[in-house]
Amino acid sequence: MPDDKAHSLAYKPGLATGYFCSKPKPTKVQTFDDLAALFREQFAEKRFAEVGEAAREMRENVLELASPSMRQAEQLIAERVGARCIQILDGAARPPEEERAVTDILVAREIARVDRGVDLLVAQPR
Known part of the structure; x- marks a missing residue:
């Protein structure tokens, strides 16, 4: 809602x-x-063919529903998510496009959880 x-x-x-x-x-x-x-019909759409594009769109959609204060905190959340990912990976490098997609998904998930009280589930179709 x-x-x-x-x-x-x-x-x-x-x-x-x-x-x-x-x-x-x-x-x-x-x-x-x-x-x-x-x-199934939506997963067949071209916009879902690339995880990076789908992740970016998901982040944008969640932000549209977020409160103004949460939208203002978006960059801070992204920085914290990025720092945590580096910790988890123990400094291992990822390709920049993969890093952006992971960050977009995790930022969207955190904003949905904290601001809207919604658990965001991301599923990959077969």
């Missing part, structure tokens, strides 16, 4: 309509198979 308010969804398996209960209004129900098909 694009805000930090509590929301509820109500649905009954097998029906085509569910309800968004913060302000009740009908919403289309999607089954697991519907969502899986949607994700």
Whole structure:
């Protein structure tokens, strides 16, 4: 949800309509198979062909939903993530494009977790 308010969804398996209960209004129900098909279709898009591009887009999308104070802290978070990665890798070098992609993913994950209370899961399709 694009805000930090509590929301509820109500649905009954097998029906085509569910309800968004913060302000009740009908919403289309999607089954697991519907969502899986949607994700397969999206993973086939060119923008997901390169992990660096997908990571950059994910970071931008998370930032759009972040609070102003978290957007201001983005660079500090990126610096801390980078320092931690260097510690974990014990100084081993990575190609710059891989380092950028990892940083983008971890920054997006941290902002989503701290600012929005959302655990961000990144999955690689087969």
